[in-house]
Amino acid sequence: MEKVHQVASLDSPVLLLGETGVGKEVIANAIHYSSHRKDGPFIKVNCGAIPETLLDSELFGHEKGAFTGAISQQRGRFERADKGTIFLDEIGELPLQAQVKLLYVLQKKEIERVGGTCSIPVDIRIISATHRNLEEMIASGRFREDLWFRLNVFPIMIPPLRQRKEDIPELVNYFIKRKSMELKLRRDL
Numbered sequence: 001m002e003k004v005h006q007v008a009s010l011d012s013p014v015l016l017l018g019e020t021g022v023g024k025e026v027i028a029n030a031i032h033y034s035s036h037r038k039d040g041p042f043i044k045v046n047c048g049a050i051p052e053t054l055l056d057s058e059l060f061g062h063e064k065g066a067f068t069g070a071i072s073q074q075r076g077r078f079e080r081a082d083k084g085t086i087f088l089d090e091i092g093e094l095p096l097q098a099q100v101k102l103l104y105v106l107q108k109k110e111i112e113r114v115g116g117t118c119s120i121p122v123d124i125r126i127i128s129a130t131h132r133n134l135e136e137m138i139a140s141g142r143f144r145e146d147l148w149f150r151l152n153v154f155p156i157m158i159p160p161l162r163q164r165k166e167d168i169p170e171l172v173n174y175f176i177k178r179k180s181m182e183l184k185l186r187r188d189l
Contacts, residue, residue, distance in 0.1 A: 003154075004030050005034065007156075008030075008034035009034075009035065009036065010154070011125050012125075012153045012154045013106070013125070013126045013153045014125075014126075014127045014128070014156060015128050015154070015155045015156070016028060016127065016155075016156050017130065017131075017157045017158065018131065019131055019160050022158040022159070022160050022161070024089065024129035025087070025089060031127055032084070032085040032087070032127070035085070037083065037085050037125055040082075040083040041080060041081050041082070041083070041085075042081075042087065043077050043078075043080050043086045043087065045059070045088050045089065047088055047089060047093045047098075048089075048093035055094075055095070055098050056098070056101070057070075057074065057076065057114050059076050059078055059102075059111075060076040060078060060079070060112065060113055061073070061075045061078075061079055061111075061116075062074050062114035063114065063116045065115065066113070066115025066116075067114070067115070070115065074113075075113075076113065078105060078111045079111060079122060081122070081124045082122050082123055082124060083123050083124075085124065085125045085127060086124050087127045087128075088127070088128040090129070090130060091129065091130045091134075092130040092134060092137060092143065099143065099144045099147050103144065103146060103150060106151075109121060109122060109123070110122060128151050134148050134152075
């Protein structure tokens with residue numbers, strides 16, 4: 001959490017690393033809502049859940065008529081994140097072609113919709129997360145080293161709960177409060 005507070009006030013890209021289930025999304029939320037972008041959008045993208053054929057349209061949007069079924073213009077997730085934060089979860093699942101396009105967004109701070117002809121500037125902060133070892137993926141040619149350098153500006157390794165047992169009581173209280181609110185139970189129960 002000390003690192004979260006250090007990076008929250010910056011616009012640097014953040015790379016959250018850790019096993020599945022350690023709370024990378026919770027940390028991404030904490031960074032966004034502690035930053036000067038907290039009033040802007042917080043757009044979450046599970047990179048592993050979007051089919052490769054829809055990835056460009058989902059991330060960058062599309063113009064009307066860009067492909068069969070594109071009956072209207074659609075803003076992509078990067079454009080919707082303008083003046084806020086985009087959280088790219090499971091970044092290690094991005095295909096190489098999409099990695100090239102993401103690198104361009106990081107370098108130029110602009111996107112182009114599928115079927116579009118003009119560049120659209122985006123003012124976004126990128127937080128990415130993975131449980132994969134990106135350095136091994138680079139060595140095997142499955143992840144671009146130049147993209148890794150751009151994303152790995154401020155890495156935060158999140159240890160598993162078994163290595164931070166002192167957090168368990170606080171987590172139990174949090175989940176009890178959350179479930180109580182969800183079930184509309186009184187606080188004094």
